Amino acid sequence: MRSSDPPADLIDFPQTAWVAGHRAHRIYRQTDPLTGAERAPLFFSTGTGAAHEGRWDLPEPDGSCYLADHVAICVLEVLAPDLAPGGPRRRASETWLRQRRRFEVVATENVTGHADLDADAAFGYGVAGDLHTTDDRALTQRWAAELRRHGHTGIRAHARTPPAGSGGTWTLFGPAGAADAPPNPGLAADATPTLHDDAGLLRRLADHGVEFLPVPNDVDAA
Numbered sequence: 001m002r003s004s005d006p007p008a009d010l011i012d013f014p015q016t017a018w019v020a021g022h023r024a025h026r027i028y029r030q031t032d033p034l035t036g037a038e039r040a041p042l043f044f045s046t047g048t049g050a051a052h053e054g055r056w057d058l059p060e061p062d063g064s065c066y067l068a069d070h071v072a073i074c075v076l077e078v079l080a081p082d083l084a085p086g087g088p089r090r091r092a093s094e095t096w097l098r099q100r101r102r103f104e105v106v107a108t109e110n111v112t113g114h115a116d117l118d119a120d121a122a123f124g125y126g127v128a129g130d131l132h133t134t135d136d137r138a139l140t141q142r143w144a145a146e147l148r149r150h151g152h153t154g155i156r157a158h159a160r161t162p163p164a165g166s167g168g169t170w171t172l173f174g175p176a177g178a179a180d181a182p183p184n185p186g187l188a189a190d191a192t193p194t195l196h197d198d199a200g201l202l203r204r205l206a207d208h209g210v211e212f213l214p215v216p217n218d219v220d221a222a
Contacts, residue, residue: 003139004126005017006146013066013147014119017158024067026103027195029073040178041103041192049138056144056155056171057137062175064144068159069167071102071205075195076161077169083210091216097196104190111186113153116131118168133160148173153184 018024028041044065047057056064068074073133083090117127131140147155155171174183181189195201202212 001128001136003128003131003143005139006143007125008116010125010146010150010152013125013150013152014116014121015112015152016114016116016119018111018114018170020107020109023104023106023190023195024069025071025074026065026067026105027071027078027100029099029104030101031099037198040180041101041189042172042179042182044172044174044176044179046176047137047141049141051135052136053137053139053141055140056157057141058148058173058176059141060176062148062173064155065172065174065179065182067105067172068168069169070204071195071198071201073159073161073167073169075201075205076101076208076210077159079171079210080161081152090210092210092212094214096194096210098194099147100195101192102195105182105187106190107186108188109186111184113151114156114170115147115152115154117155117157144171144173173216 026041028043029039031038042065044063045054045057046060046063047053048059054064054066058064067166068077079092079096083092116122117131131143134140144155152173154173156168157171158168172182172184172187196212205211
């Protein structure tokens with residue numbers, strides 16, 4: 001079954017909450033590759049339904065910012081399109097990791113308002129599993145825009161490339177453009193640790209067939 005267009009009324013669409021203390025992660029390129037300027041850790045992107053845009057991008061003046069329950073999901077979601085398939089291992093450059101940082105958002109209290117596309121009740125509104133994976137950005141962005149219009153503050157969904165047991169994704173709605181902190185009350189910015197020396201992350205990625213070659217053997221996928 002394929003997902004349908006969003007219905008006219010999504011006010012009572014099922015929601016889920018960030019539980020106090022829960023952390024979500026985002027990776028971002030620390031500096032602009034053209035200018036060298038420092039980049040803000042959050043970016044709320046806008047969309048027009050084009051294939052290269054974000055799944056839940058909103059029309060201006062709003063935007064969408066993407067996070068995940070585990071940093072491994074972030075890496076796989078961003079890097080996967082650049083990894084050539086074939087064989088038991090897919091390789092990228094350690095440089096790719098060194099150019100990026102992890103940004104953490106933590107709930108300082110229970111934060112409600114996220115539309116829950118994983119909820120059983122979402123099926124009754126026309127949500128099927130393909131909405132999380134389809135390349136039809138016009139459809140997914142219509143869903144995001146309608147959920148936003150009905151007062152939802154973001155989206156809870158599952159990732160295209162989720163490591164088993166790692167959770168899913170969180171999308172925040174907010175003003176389009178760069179930001180240093182989430183606009184949502186109850187969500188706060190936290191540490192921005194490096195990625196290339198995170199042994200736990202590297203093991204998790206290796207378990208999923210992705211390994212990063214040291215700089216002397218650089219075959220940068222970016």
